[in-house]
Amino acid sequence: MSKIVIVGGGVIGLFTAWYLRRKGVQITVIDRGDLTDGCSFGNAGLIVPSHVIPMASPGMLRKGIKNLFNPKSPLALRMSPDPDLIRWYLRFTGASSAKHVNESIPVLKELSLFSKSLYADLSSSGELDFPIWHKGLLMLYRSQQTGYELMEEAEIARHAGLEVSTLSVAEVHQLEFDAKPNVSGAVHYHSDDHLNPAALMKALIGGLEKSGVTIIRNCTARKVITSGQKAIAIETEKGTFEFDQLVISSGFWSSEILKQLKINLAVQPGKGYSFKMNTVRPIHYPALLADANVAVTPMGGDLTQFGGGMELGFGGLKIKKARIDQILKAVGQFYPSEVGLKIEQEQIWQGHRPCSFDGLPFIGRVPAFQNVYVGTGHSMMGLTLAPATGKLLSELICEKKLILDLMPFRIDR
Ligand SMILES: Cc1cc2nc3c(=O)[nH]c(=O)nc-3n(C[C@H](O)[C@H](O)[C@H](O)COP(=O)(O)OP(=O)(O)OC[C@H]3O[C@@H](n4cnc5c(N)ncnc54)[C@H](O)[C@@H]3O)c2cc1C
Numbered sequence: 001m002s003k004i005v006i007v008g009g010g011v012i013g014l015f016t017a018w019y020l021r022r023k024g025v026q027i028t029v030i031d032r033g034d035l036t037d038g039c040s041f042g043n044a045g046l047i048v049p050s051h052v053i054p055m056a057s058p059g060m061l062r063k064g065i066k067n068l069f070n071p072k073s074p075l076a077l078r079m080s081p082d083p084d085l086i087r088w089y090l091r092f093t094g095a096s097s098a099k100h101v102n103e104s105i106p107v108l109k110e111l112s113l114f115s116k117s118l119y120a121d122l123s124s125s126g127e128l129d130f131p132i133w134h135k136g137l138l139m140l141y142r143s144q145q146t147g148y149e150l151m152e153e154a155e156i157a158r159h160a161g162l163e164v165s166t167l168s169v170a171e172v173h174q175l176e177f178d179a180k181p182n183v184s185g186a187v188h189y190h191s192d193d194h195l196n197p198a199a200l201m202k203a204l205i206g207g208l209e210k211s212g213v214t215i216i217r218n219c220t221a222r223k224v225i226t227s228g229q230k231a232i233a234i235e236t237e238k239g240t241f242e243f244d245q246l247v248i249s250s251g252f253w254s255s256e257i258l259k260q261l262k263i264n265l266a267v268q269p270g271k272g273y274s275f276k277m278n279t280v281r282p283i284h285y286p287a288l289l290a291d292a293n294v295a296v297t298p299m300g301g302d303l304t305q306f307g308g309g310m311e312l313g314f315g316g317l318k319i320k321k322a323r324i325d326q327i328l329k330a331v332g333q334f335y336p337s338e339v340g341l342k343i344e345q346e347q348i349w350q351g352h353r354p355c356s357f358d359g360l361p362f363i364g365r366v367p368a369f370q371n372v373y374v375g376t377g378h379s380m381m382g383l384t385l386a387p388a389t390g391k392l393l394s395e396l397i398c399e400k401k402l403i404l405d406l407m408p409f410r411i412d413r
Helices: 011-023 058-066 083-095 098-125 144-159 169-175 197-210 251-259 321-334 379-397
Strands: 003-007 026-030 075-077 137-141 164-167 185-189 193-195 214-216 221-227 230-236 239-242 245-248 267-278 287-289 294-298 303-312 349-356 362-365 372-376
Touching: 003 011, 011 026, 011 197, 011 372, 011 379, 058 075, 083 267, 098 193, 098 379, 137 144, 137 169, 144 164, 144 185, 164 169, 169 185, 193 197, 197 214, 245 251, 245 379, 251 267, 251 349, 251 372, 267 321, 287 321, 294 321, 303 321, 349 379, 362 379, 372 379
Parallel strands: 003 026, 003 245, 026 214, 075 303, 137 287, 245 372
Antiparallel strands: 137 185, 164 185, 221 230, 230 239, 267 303, 267 349, 287 294, 294 303, 362 372
């Protein structure tokens, strides 16, 4: 029986294990944490085929430069002499062109709709027990300029074949009849769904362990041992694990492991924050508060999660108060019932998005090695794209015909 080791038990590693487990292989997932609090646990829970414009785009580049020295901006670029970070910025700048955006739109759309269909299959078959809501996503805006930008993006999404409608204030209030947001209008992407990421992760972990997948927690993978064009084992703090195939899905830390194989993967962490609370008035629809880049996700009952912030480059685990204040302020501005929200430090979660330089994930085999595979760099869309990534990697590893072309996601780009 073929033995596969997966390094990293975030949503990408676990979905890869999920689709591999039926192919008669023996799977071991190794994670340096206890799988209860990583980036895949506290994210906003949005499944977003609407996000067809990659992070590397002229608009994002403009925002980054404009907000370079503003501590209250949702986007922060860390300045450091780290050569990997400098290389990432240079490649990100190079990739942020209209041509790249145009080429990426169909690619991201196809991958995310495929992933969404896999979520639908898993949920309707009852194979994986997690709640999922089909309400689309509201892009709420207050300023005219933001509204103008959102209309442009909506037109691009419509052109790509997604169902999108523009809503007046009255139409927003019909949907959000309790919270009655203080907005100038909204764009409603009907393509999107949402879920509670922690519930999904728990269901995945439970399902995998029940089906015989070994998950080793609190175990850091340190060194990949190779022989010729193959990797043969991985050294960890809990011993050495041999394998036939190795999958690296260790989030932004993947690039550290891959350096041992002489692969320089341009992935940097993008730190963000979230917190959950019972709102004064119920919020019924997931939303992005577009002027402030804050995500709002109803998680069932009156419980709502708020999240935001994108600090590029690793700057430690300190929670930046200015950014939390920016989220709280935006929530109060958009939802009048929630003005003056207070939050304790212990309630704040942080996670590091693995951000690729061009906004497309890395999915594929490491060219110089016959048996090493990578799934990372999903940036702001890891939850959305995880089932598709897991399924495609499982097909690639088991030499099945692939449903989608992996060229745009190749490791050596
Ligand atoms: C605030 C915020 C909101 C977000 N909202 C959304 C959203 O609404 N929709 C969406 O699609 N995406 C969202 N994302 C992005 C999404 O959460 C990530 O893209 C996704 O979780 C990345 O998953 P991953 O499995 O690649 O990495 P991770 O979840 O980071 O998992 C990697 C795992 O590898 C382990 N690891 C690392 N190094 C080693 C090692 N040496 N040995 C062993 N284990 C190791 C880590 O412990 C970790 O558990 C959001 C992210 C943030 C921060």
